[in-house]
Amino acid sequence: GNSVTQMEGPVTLSEEAFLTINCTYTATGYPSLFWYVQYPGEGLQLLLKATKADDKGSNKGFEATYRKETTSFHLEKGSVQVSDSAVYFCALKPNTGNQFYFGTGTSLTVIP
């Protein structure tokens, strides 16, 4: 079946620290992979995506590389800011059908 496993939070970092949020997946075939971000009181927004193996998605200083050999899509940022405080969701979409599968979310708090 299809599933996504994220590292559990919450994660608290100081401003300018390095961020890694781990995400691994189980899927049949070759899914597309996503990171969504949810700011307090808002809906989810697409942060970045990758559609095939070895693709790197990037946006707003965040990066994630689609690693098929390790079935992973870890989110990284070199220097976090207070404004990055949010909940981050890893998700996959199989290459057939319309359903997305989301991880449980990782809460990030960045302190000045």
Add this chain to the structure above:
Amino acid sequence: NAGVTQTPKFQVLKTGQSMTLQCAQDMNHEYMSWYRQDPGMGLRLIHYSVGAGITDQGEVPNGYNVSRSTTEDFPLRLLSAAPSQTSVYFCATKIGEETQYFGPGTRLLVL
């Protein structure tokens, strides 16, 4: 261009009451869906629609009904609310194969 809108933002129901969560979009997207978000469980798909007149079940459809009479609207109905339906509900649309747009959510408390 309002994107995806949801009403109400917050609702309190008593067990057994019925209500409809509204979702509307002005982007002319064919695909619309409903998710529920629960602590420690991420987002789970309730129902989805690939176009007007077409709906299908997702991962957790029990206790919920949907219909899609227009491209713009995709209401979610709870016929007899239960405390297990306390959650945050998100409506989302999709363009093409992958990019989803989410509404701001409806927070529902069932007593």
